[in-house]
Amino acid sequence: MKNDFRARSHPAWWAFALHRLSGVLLALFLPAHFWSLGHALEGAAALDGVLQWTALPIVKFGETGIVLLLAAHMTGGIRLLMIEFLPWRDWHKTLLAVAAGVSVATGLAFALNVF
Amino acid sequence: MASLKVTVWRSAGAGGYQAYEVPRLEAQTVLDVVTYIQRVIDPSLSYRFACRVGVCGSCAMNVNGKARWTCRTHVEKVTADGKLQIAPLSNLPVIKDLVTNMEQFFDKWAKARGRFSGARTRDDDFARVMPDSPQRRNVDAGIECIGCGACYSACDVVQWNPDYLGPAALNRAWTLHNDVRDTMHAERLAAVAGDAGCHACHTHTSCSERCPKQISPTIGIAGLKRAAAAAALDGEI
Numbered sequence: 168m169k170n171d172f173r174a175r176s177h178p179a180w181w182a183f184a185l186h187r188l189s190g191v192l193l194a195l196f197l198p199a200h201f202w203s204l205g206h207a208l209e210g211a212a213a214l215d216g217v218l219q220w221t222a223l224p225i226v227k228f229g230e231t232g233i234v235l236l237l238a239a240h241m242t243g244g245i246r247l248l249m250i251e252f253l254p255w256r257d258w259h260k261t262l263l264a265v266a267a268g269v270s271v272a273t274g275l276a277f278a279l280n281v282f
Numbered sequence: 283m284a285s286l287k288v289t290v291w292r293s294a295g296a297g298g299y300q301a302y303e304v305p306r307l308e309a310q311t312v313l314d315v316v317t318y319i320q321r322v323i324d325p326s327l328s329y330r331f332a333c334r335v336g337v338c339g340s341c342a343m344n345v346n347g348k349a350r351w352t353c354r355t356h357v358e359k360v361t362a363d364g365k366l367q368i369a370p371l372s373n374l375p376v377i378k379d380l381v382t383n384m385e386q387f388f389d390k391w392a393k394a395r396g397r398f399s400g401a402r403t404r405d406d407d408f409a410r411v412m413p414d415s416p417q418r419r420n421v422d423a424g425i426e427c428i429g430c431g432a433c434y435s436a437c438d439v440v441q442w443n444p445d446y447l448g449p450a451a452l453n454r455a456w457t458l459h460n461d462v463r464d465t466m467h468a469e470r471l472a473a474v475a476g477d478a479g480c481h482a483c484h485t486h487t488s489c490s491e492r493c494p495k496q497i498s499p500t501i502g503i504a505g506l507k508r509a510a511a512a513a514a515l516d517g518e519i
C-alpha cells in the first residue's frame with residue numbers, strides 16, 4: 168500500500184512540497200541570473216542591454232515570482248533549521264505561519280517596488 | 283437503521299476493494315466495523331487486534347487514507363457521510379487483507395539499538411533519576427509508544443528509502459539516548475547516524491500527525507540529529 172494525498176494533507180507537508188518546488192525552480196533560475204549578470208564582463212552597455220528586459224511587465228511578473236520563491240524557500244529553510252537546531256517547543260506550526268507571512272510580505276513589497 | 287458504506291481491501295488475486303454494508307451503531311469504533319464484517323458477513327476477512335483498548339498496538343490500519351489505531355477510533359470521528367475505506371498500513375508488505383508483515387518494522391528497532399543496556403546488577407541500589415531533569419522529560423515525551431506502526435505507515439521517507447529506520451525506531455533510540463542509566467550511547471548514535479538514519483528525515487511531521495499516543499518522533503529525530511552531529515564533532519562516533 169502506498170499513501171495518497173489524504174495522508175499528506177497537513178500544513179508541514181505542504182511546507183515541504185513548497186520547499187522542494189521552490190528549491191528546484193531557484194536552481195533552474197540561477198544560471199539565467201548569472202548569465203545576465205555575466206554581461207557586466209563585456210562592459211556597461213552589454214549589461215544595460217540585457218537589463219532592459221527587466222522593464223517588460225512579463226519579466227517584472229516573473230521576477231516577483233522569483234522573489235516570492237526565494238523568500239518562501241529562505242523562511243522555510245530557516246524554519247527547518249530552527250526546528251532541528253533549537254530545543255523543540257510546541258511552536259512549529261506558529262513558525263510555519265510566520266514563514267508564510269514573511270514570504271508573502273516580501274513578495275508584495277517587491278511587486279509594489281517594480282510595478 | 284442507518285448503515286455505513288464500507289470498502290475493505292481484500293488481497294486475493296491482484297487485490298482490490300470490496301464493498302460491504304454495515305449497520306451504524308452508537309459509539310461504534312472502526313474495529314467494531316471490521317469485526318462485524320468478519321463475524322457476520324465474510325469470515326474469510328483477516329485482520330489483527332488484541333487488546334481493543336489502545337495498549338497492544340496491533341490494530342492500526344489506513345482509515346479513509348490515514349493510519350489510525352482502529353480500536354480507539356470512533357466512526358463518528360472519521361466519516362461525515364457514512365463512507366469508510368479501510369486498508370492495511372502503508373509501507374509494509376501485506377500478508378493478507380488488512381494484515382501486514384511488521385518484521386522489517388521491528389528489525390529496524392534492533393538496528394537502531396533499541397535495547398536497554400545498563401551497568402548495574404540486581405545487587406546494586408536503584409538508579410536515581412530526577413523526574414524533572416531534562417533527560418527524564420525527553421524520555422517521558424516518547425516512552426509511551428505502543429509499536430502500532432501508524433507513524434511508519436505515514437512516513438514518505440520510508441516509502442522513498444526502504445532502508446530508512448523510520449520514526450518509531452528512531453524515537454525508541456532517542457528515549458534510550460536520554461536514559462542516564464544506559465551505557466551504549468555512543469554505539470547507538472553511530473547506529474542511527476548513517477545514511478538511512480536520523481539525518482534522512484525531512485521533518486515532514488507526518489509521523490507526529492498520525493501517532494495515536496501523541497508522540498512526536500520528529501522531536502526525537504531532531505534531537506538525535508543534534509546529538510549525532512555533536513558526537514561527530516567531538517570525534518566520539
Ligand code: HEM
Pocket residue numbers: 183186187189190191193194195197237240241242243244245247248483484485
Ligand atoms: C536563502 C537561503 C537558503 C536557505 C536558508 C535554504 C535552506 C534549505 C534547507 C534547510 C534545506 C533542506 C530541506 C529538507 O531537509 O527537506 C534546503 C533544501 C534545498 N534547497 Fe535551499 N536554502 C536556501 C537557498 C537555496 C537556493 C538559492 C537554492 C537554489 C539553487 C536552493 C535549493 C534547494 C534545493 C533544490 C533543496 C532540496 C529540496 C528538498 O530536498 O526537498 N536553496 N534548503
Ligand code: SF4
Pocket residue numbers: 436437438439440448449482483484485486487488489490499500503
Ligand atoms: S518527520 Fe521524519 S520520520 Fe516523521 S514522517 Fe517526516 S520524514 Fe518521516
Ligand code: SF4
Pocket residue numbers: 426427428429430431432433434449450453492493494495496497499
Ligand atoms: S511512535 Fe506512535 S505511531 Fe509510531 S509506533 Fe509508536 S505509538 Fe505508533
Ligand code: FES
Pocket residue numbers: 331332333334335336337338339340341342351352353354
Ligand atoms: S487492539 Fe490493541 S491497540 Fe487497538
